[in-house]
Each structure stands twice: as C-alpha cells, then as structure tokens.
Amino acid sequence: MNPIFPVLLIPLLGVPLLLLIGHSRRAAQVNVLLNVAGFGASLWLALEVHDRGLVMSPGRQLFVDAFNVYLIVLTTFVGMTTAIFSAPYMEHERQRGRVNQRRLQLYHASYQGFMLAMLLTLSTNNMGxxxxxxxxxxxxxxxxxxxxxxxxxxxxxWKxxxxxxxxxxxxxxxxxLLYFAASGxxxxxxDRLLWTVLHAHSPSFDPVVMMLAFVFLLVGYGTKVGLVPLHNWLPDAHSEGPTPMSAVLSGLLLNDALYAVVRSKMLVDGALDSGLPGHLMMGFGLLSFLVAVLFLHRQHDIKRLFSYSSIEHMGLMTFAFGIGGPLATFGALLHMTVHSLTKSAIFVTVGHAAQLAGTQKIDHIRGLIRTQPAIGWGLLLGTVAIAGFPPFGVFTSEFLLLSATMKSWPWLVVPLLAGIAIAFAGLFRYIQPMVYGAAPEGQQPIRANMTAVYLHLLLVLWLGLAIPGPLARWFGEATTLIAGSSPL
Amino acid sequence: MAINELSLDQQGIILLAALVLFSSFSMLAQPRLLSLVNTFALQGLLLSATTVLVALVSGHHHLYLSALLTLLLKALLIPWMLRRLVNRLGLHGEIEPLERPNLVLLGAAALVVFCYYVSLPIVQLSTMLTRNTIAISMSVVLLGMLMMIARRQVVAHVVGFMSIENGLFFAAVVSTYGMPMVVELGIAFDVLVAAVLFGVFFFHIRESIDSLDVDRLNRLSEVER
Structure with a gap:
C-alpha cells in the first residue's frame, strides 16, 4: 500500500466513527487512539520518504517530499499531544457545565475532520x-x-x-489564474493543476499572469496565515474557542496556510526572475511582525496575548521565506517547527491556568507558581522559549533569520531586533505577575496533565542545543527544494 | 473589436454575462431580503445558462455537468434553504435599506472599470471565445465583497458570500473552460457545507444578540469595556 494513504484514511474513518460513538464517554479515548495511529502512520511515511526521497500516489494526486513530510509529522505529533491533553480538559469543561455530551460529539468529529483537512492540504499535489x-x-x-x-x-x-x-x-x-497560465x-x-507538473513547466508560463495569480494566492492563504491587515479573525477565534482548538489552530493551521503560500511562491518564482513575490512576502511579513508586537502591549485576555504572539511569529516566517536564500529558508523551516511546538505547549498551559483561575482575564490570573508549580513553571518556561531566549530552539531559528537578514538586507535587522525586544517586554509585563505574586484566596490546584507541555518544551530545548543529524538533513533537503541550495 | 464582428455565440455569451453582472448590481441595492434571495437564485440560473452556452460553443462536455451542479446548488438548493430560513426567522417582510446607495453603486461601477483594467493582460493572452467576459467574472467577485461591506444584515452577508463563489465559478468557466472535475466537486461540497453552517449560525446569532445586524457583533476588541 502507498504510505500516504493510511495517514489520510485514519482521520477519514475517524469522522464517521466519532459521529457515531461521540456521545459516549469513550469518545475522547478513541480520539486519542486515532491520533496516535495517525502519528504512527506519518512516521512510516517519513521513513519511506527518507529512503525514496519522494513518495507519490499512483494517480499523482498526492505527493510527499522532504518539505511537506516534516510538516505532516509535525501536524500528527501536535494533533496527538493535543488530543491527549484535550481528553481530561474537555471532561473538566463538561463538569463545569460549559459543554454537554452532544457538543462533545461535534467536538470530537470536528477534531478528526480538521486533522483530515490539514493532512490533505499538506499531502495533495493538486492546487485546486x-x-x-x-x-x-x-x-x-x-x-x-x-x-x-x-x-x-x-x-x-462568525468573524x-x-x-x-x-x-x-x-x-x-x-x-x-494558475490554471489559466498553464493552459497557455x-x-x-x-495535469494543469498538479504542483509537480506546474513546477517543472513554470519557466514557460506568462510572468504577468503568474504575478497576478500570486497576489491573489498570497492574499487568500495569507488571510489564514494571519498576515496583517487580514489578521482580525485570528485573536478572536483563538481566544474564544476551547483551548485544544487554540493549540491546534495556532500550532498547525497557520503553518499549513504558510505552506500553501510557500508552494505558490515556488511556482511563481520559476516564471518570474524579478523576485517580486519574495518582496511582497517580506513586506507583509514585516508589517505583521511589527503590528503584532505593538498589539502585545494592550491585551487583557491571556489567550489573545498569545494569539498576537502567533501573528508575530508567522510574520517573521513569512518575512524569512520572502528573503529566500538557503540560510533564511532553513531558519524559517526550523522556526515553523519550534514555533508550533512551543505555541501549542503554551496554549495547553494557558488552558490549565485559565481553569485554575476560573477566567482568561490577565488581571485575575495570579500566583500560578504558588498554587500549582507545574503550571506556573510551564507558562514561564514556555514564554521564555517563545520570546527567543537561548538555549531554546526559537533562539536558534531567530538567530539564523537575523544573520540571513544581515547578509542580504542589513537595514532590516534594526526593526527586527527592536520588534523582538518589544515583544519580549510585552510578554513579560503580563506573564511576570501571573506567574509570581501572591495567589488569590482560595485558589486550589486542579488536575493537570502537563506531560505534553514538558515534552514539547524538551523537544524545543533539544532543537536549540543540537539539531539531530537526520532532522538537519531533512531540513537541508527541504531547503534545497525551496531555495535551490542547502546551507549545510 | 466591435460587437457586430463577433459571432452570434460570442454575442450570446456576452449578453448572458452582462445579465449576470446586472444581477450583482441589483442584489447590491435590493432592500427586501426575500427579493434579494430571489435575485441570487436568478444569478445562479443565468450562470448555469452561460455555462451551457459555453459548453455548446466550445465543445467541452464536462461543462454540462458543472452547469447542472450550479443549477442544483446555486439556483435551487441554496436559495431554497435561505428562503426557508428567512421565513422561519420571520424576516420575510424585513426591509434593510442601503446607506448611501448612490455612493455604493457608483463605487461598484468604478470596481467594474478597475476589473477591466486588471484583466487586460489576461485577456490579451487568451484565445478563447469567452475572453471578453473575464473582467465580468472578476467584477462579480468584487461586487460580492462590496455587498458584504455595505450591508449590515447577516442574510445579505451570506448572499454576498455565495455571490463571490458564483463569480469564482464564472471565472473558471470563462477563462479556462472550468476546473478539473475533482476540484469542482470539492468546491461544491465546501459551498454546500458552508450554506448549512450559515443556517446554523443565523439561529446562534439571533439567540445571542437578539438581532441579525452584524454591527452589533462588536464585543471583541482590544479596548477593555
């Protein structure tokens, strides 16, 4: 059997299965099992891609290369750890009366539907x-x-x-428009929508039409990346939904949308030699980064705070992919990984913190370390990691991005460095009183499952200290695909 | 190129396309919700007729299937769902006048001119019978967006959203004789699911803010209230 199929089949079967049994208490466990199986399948796929370099389905509708395979593994991994977290969390929400059994049924079926959509986005070869x-x-x-x-x-x-x-x-x-360009x-x-075919033939396409197509693709998928000025939905959706959703939206959906933008850029770059797509991405990325960094300073809701931090990091990645070049691309790929690991860990912690304090309002969350050290330290370490402190992986990737910027656009290092400093200040002015400080009267510890959080943070730490050889080779191969050569 | 130099088929396609555009304009300024939904159904019908004509002229037979899909979805099913929702929500007599209609309609006309300008490079490249209508398809998309900006009522927003989808489908038909079948089926599926979800949302929104005016969805912002 083609190793791509099980990755897609598991969530495809999961949707009807969870619709059927979603009302029972077992549904959460089944959801976890499905996600564990999905992760296993993606590891098998990764091994196959490692051996063969490229896996394609017989009809060429699905294809996996070094670039998307690591995103598939990341998606299934974060999907799995979030599902493990979600089982007791949603049970707790049910006991608080915020959801009932019927809504949990919808929740679990949608969870699998979301995983299916994500994995299909990543593995399809057809732009349509x-x-x-x-x-x-x-x-x-x-x-x-x-x-x-x-x-x-x-x-x-609604927004x-x-x-x-x-x-x-x-x-x-x-x-x-892409289809139109190919019909000429x-x-x-x-074959006119197959990415592999388009990529091979792109030099013969009309550059004006391709540029027009890219503008539309960037605006379209950029909305889902959360690029300013199309970001308004993101903090709202991330802050009001249940926490496991915030974790997968921030950790996975944004990455996958950026993946679509980068795939489009690879096509358009072949037809154009002006570098205009890259410049557009740099502009949008930098704008998103700076706007989000400033918005970090006027937040009242802890989940909104970290949603803006997601916009900031997505802006940074878009900027890096825009610069192009092997070093920037390598940095951006690494940043995608560490950001999604760190951010999903943070949202999981934030979910626990909000349950502990009974609110998401920053002003009312106090003394987390006093009440429950596991949650307090998790939030503090997660924030330290996402703010880009060494030795965490975010530092490594941001350092790579800055050095790449220094090489090709030295002046842009100034706003980037200033932005990173402002973001750090914005995060810590809120985090510090939440984590330290005296706990309010009667704040009781809750049952929290922090395994996933610490596992993610350990991985991010590992990536910051030393990227394991096979993973580095993977990133190198993906960089070669996108940027033409590898920095390794 | 003067219109009398074109073949009769091409003139027919242009006529139908112009009617599609006209339906977009009339939706923009239609204050009655039920008439709005009916105009939307008419647009779906016109779209489907255009597709049939294009299929006849160009000999691309898979377009018949697309036309049928559009007819079922955009001219029958979705308008039926919307009409039922409007009735069940007790909105059939509701009138939602457009603020500054002159400005909005003039803006819409300007958008059409803009679309003709943007699509020039595409039209020059194309050798297809339908190339003169590419700008119209783009206009339908942008007019749908304008409608969502100018109007306040959620039903009008949904009609605007669906009319954007109409414009996109039209663009695919006239610029490339349709997309591959698997993509078209996928899009149709998405549109259908979206229509069902919109229906669910009408009730949720009314339950939560006791109205269907999107201006009252304003609780979430950076400013503490």
Missing part, C-alpha cells in the same frame, strides 16, 4: 484540492470556535467564518 482542503479546515473548526455558545464566541466564529471564507475565495481566483503552455489539460 489544496484550496478545497484549506476551506474544509475552516468549515471543520468554525463550529468549534463557537462551542461554548457565548455571545463572544459566536461573534468570533472567522466570513473573513477566512472571503479571504480564501481570493486564493481560489489565484488558482484559476503545452501541459496536458488534466
């Missing part, structure tokens, strides 16, 4: 199917954002639905 899957990811999560049915959560879900729906419609227009060349009609 990629769009369909990306839209599917919105549809699968939109009811989860409004799971608690509070006025705020419904507003957030998410409309903004992402309209935004991603632009990407479909871009896809039509000698590519056979049924």
């Amino acid at each position: 199917v990629m769009w369909v899957a990306m839209e599917g990811a919105t549809l699968a999560t939109v009811l989860l954002v409004s799971l608690y049915r509070t006025p705020e959560s419904i507003e957030a879900a 998410y639905f409309i903004l992402c729906g309209v935004g991603i419609a632009q990407a479909l227009f871009g896809t039509v 060349s000698d590519v056979p009609a049924e």
Whole structure:
C-alpha cells in the first residue's frame, strides 16, 4: 500500500466513527487512539520518504517530499499531544457545565475532520484540492470556535467564518489564474493543476499572469496565515474557542496556510526572475511582525496575548521565506517547527491556568507558581522559549533569520531586533505577575496533565542545543527544494 | 473589436454575462431580503445558462455537468434553504435599506472599470471565445465583497458570500473552460457545507444578540469595556 494513504484514511474513518460513538464517554479515548495511529502512520511515511526521497500516489494526486513530510509529522505529533491533553480538559469543561455530551460529539468529529483537512492540504499535489482542503479546515473548526455558545464566541466564529471564507475565495481566483497560465503552455489539460507538473513547466508560463495569480494566492492563504491587515479573525477565534482548538489552530493551521503560500511562491518564482513575490512576502511579513508586537502591549485576555504572539511569529516566517536564500529558508523551516511546538505547549498551559483561575482575564490570573508549580513553571518556561531566549530552539531559528537578514538586507535587522525586544517586554509585563505574586484566596490546584507541555518544551530545548543529524538533513533537503541550495 | 464582428455565440455569451453582472448590481441595492434571495437564485440560473452556452460553443462536455451542479446548488438548493430560513426567522417582510446607495453603486461601477483594467493582460493572452467576459467574472467577485461591506444584515452577508463563489465559478468557466472535475466537486461540497453552517449560525446569532445586524457583533476588541 502507498504510505500516504493510511495517514489520510485514519482521520477519514475517524469522522464517521466519532459521529457515531461521540456521545459516549469513550469518545475522547478513541480520539486519542486515532491520533496516535495517525502519528504512527506519518512516521512510516517519513521513513519511506527518507529512503525514496519522494513518495507519490499512483494517480499523482498526492505527493510527499522532504518539505511537506516534516510538516505532516509535525501536524500528527501536535494533533496527538493535543488530543491527549484535550481528553481530561474537555471532561473538566463538561463538569463545569460549559459543554454537554452532544457538543462533545461535534467536538470530537470536528477534531478528526480538521486533522483530515490539514493532512490533505499538506499531502495533495493538486492546487485546486489544496484550496478545497484549506476551506474544509475552516468549515471543520468554525463550529468549534463557537462551542461554548457565548455571545463572544459566536461573534468570533462568525468573524472567522466570513473573513477566512472571503479571504480564501481570493486564493481560489489565484488558482484559476494558475490554471489559466498553464493552459497557455503545452501541459496536458488534466495535469494543469498538479504542483509537480506546474513546477517543472513554470519557466514557460506568462510572468504577468503568474504575478497576478500570486497576489491573489498570497492574499487568500495569507488571510489564514494571519498576515496583517487580514489578521482580525485570528485573536478572536483563538481566544474564544476551547483551548485544544487554540493549540491546534495556532500550532498547525497557520503553518499549513504558510505552506500553501510557500508552494505558490515556488511556482511563481520559476516564471518570474524579478523576485517580486519574495518582496511582497517580506513586506507583509514585516508589517505583521511589527503590528503584532505593538498589539502585545494592550491585551487583557491571556489567550489573545498569545494569539498576537502567533501573528508575530508567522510574520517573521513569512518575512524569512520572502528573503529566500538557503540560510533564511532553513531558519524559517526550523522556526515553523519550534514555533508550533512551543505555541501549542503554551496554549495547553494557558488552558490549565485559565481553569485554575476560573477566567482568561490577565488581571485575575495570579500566583500560578504558588498554587500549582507545574503550571506556573510551564507558562514561564514556555514564554521564555517563545520570546527567543537561548538555549531554546526559537533562539536558534531567530538567530539564523537575523544573520540571513544581515547578509542580504542589513537595514532590516534594526526593526527586527527592536520588534523582538518589544515583544519580549510585552510578554513579560503580563506573564511576570501571573506567574509570581501572591495567589488569590482560595485558589486550589486542579488536575493537570502537563506531560505534553514538558515534552514539547524538551523537544524545543533539544532543537536549540543540537539539531539531530537526520532532522538537519531533512531540513537541508527541504531547503534545497525551496531555495535551490542547502546551507549545510 | 466591435460587437457586430463577433459571432452570434460570442454575442450570446456576452449578453448572458452582462445579465449576470446586472444581477450583482441589483442584489447590491435590493432592500427586501426575500427579493434579494430571489435575485441570487436568478444569478445562479443565468450562470448555469452561460455555462451551457459555453459548453455548446466550445465543445467541452464536462461543462454540462458543472452547469447542472450550479443549477442544483446555486439556483435551487441554496436559495431554497435561505428562503426557508428567512421565513422561519420571520424576516420575510424585513426591509434593510442601503446607506448611501448612490455612493455604493457608483463605487461598484468604478470596481467594474478597475476589473477591466486588471484583466487586460489576461485577456490579451487568451484565445478563447469567452475572453471578453473575464473582467465580468472578476467584477462579480468584487461586487460580492462590496455587498458584504455595505450591508449590515447577516442574510445579505451570506448572499454576498455565495455571490463571490458564483463569480469564482464564472471565472473558471470563462477563462479556462472550468476546473478539473475533482476540484469542482470539492468546491461544491465546501459551498454546500458552508450554506448549512450559515443556517446554523443565523439561529446562534439571533439567540445571542437578539438581532441579525452584524454591527452589533462588536464585543471583541482590544479596548477593555
């Protein structure tokens, strides 16, 4: 059997299965099992890709190379750890009366639907199917954002639905233009949306149409990356949905949308030699980075705080992919990994902290270390990691990005460094009183499962100290695919 | 190129495309919700008719299937769902006048001109019978967006959203004779799921803010209240 199929089949079967048994108490365990199986399947796929270099399905509709295989492994891994966290967390929410059994059924089925959409986005070779899957990811999560049915959560879900729906419609227009550009060349009609075919033939496409297509694709998928000025949905959707959703949205969905942008850029770069797509990405990336960094300073909700931090990091990655070049691309790939590991760990911790304090308001979360050291330290270490302190992996990737910027655009290092400093200040002015300080009267420890958090942080620490050889080779290969040569 | 130099088929396609664009304009300024939904259904019907004509002229037979899909989804099923929702929510008599209609319609006309300008390089490259209508498809997309910006009512927003989808489908038909079938089916599936979810949301929104005016969805911001 082709090793791509099980990765997609497991969530595909998971959706109807969890719709059927979702109302029973076992559903959470089944969800965990499905995700563990999915992770196993993705490891098998990774081994195959490692041996063969490229895995393609017989009809060429699915393909996995060094670039997307690591994102697939990352997606299934974060999906698995989040599912492990989500089981007791959602049970706790049910006991608090915020959700009922029927909504949990919807929750679990949507969780698998979301994983399916993500994995299909990553593994498809067809740019049209990629769009369909990306839209599917919105549809699968939109009811989860409004799971608690509070006025705020419904507003957030509506915004998410409309903004992402309209935004991603632009990407479909871009896809039509790609198809149009390909119809002017000698590519056979049924292959005109296959990424591998388009990539091979892109030098013969009309540059003006390709540029137009890229603008639409960037705006469309950029909405889902959370690029400023199309970011308004992101803090709302991340803060109002249940915490496991915030973790997978921030850790996975944003990465996958960026993946779609980078794949589009690879196509367009072949047809153009002006480097304009890269410059557009640099501009959008830098703008998002700076705006998000400033917004970090006026937050009242802990999840919104970290949502803006996600926009900041996605901006940084978009900027790095925009610079191009082997070093920047390598840094961006590493940053995608460490950001999604760290950010999902932080959201899990934040979820526990919010349950402990009974609110998401920053002003009312106090003395976490006093009450429950595991959560307090988890939040502190996670924030230290995401702010880019050595020896965590985020430091390594940001250092690589800065050195790459220094090489090709030395002046841009100034806003980047200033932004990183402002972000650090923005995060710590809020985190410090939450973590330290006296605990409010009667704050009791809760049952918390912090294994996933510390596992993620350990991995990020490991990536910061020494990137294991096989992983570095993987990143190197992916960099060669995107940027033409490897910095290793 | 003067219009009388074109073949009769091409003139027919242009006529239908112009009617699609006209339906977009009329949706933009239509204050009655039920009439709005009906105009949307008409746009779906016109779109499907255009697709059939393009299929006839170009000989791309898979377009018949796309036309059928559009007819079922955009002209029958989704308008039916919307009409039922409007009735169940008791909105059939509701009138939502457009603020500054002159400005919005003039803006819409400017958008159409802009689309003709942007699509020039595409039109020059194309050798297809339908190349003169690419700008119209782009206009339908942008007018749908304008409608979502200018109007306040959630039903109008959903119609705007669906009309953007219409524009995209139209773009695919006239610029490349449609997308591969697997993609078109996928898009149709997404649109259908989106329509169902919108229906669910109408009730949630009304339950939570006691109205269907999107301006009242304003709780989430950086400013502490």
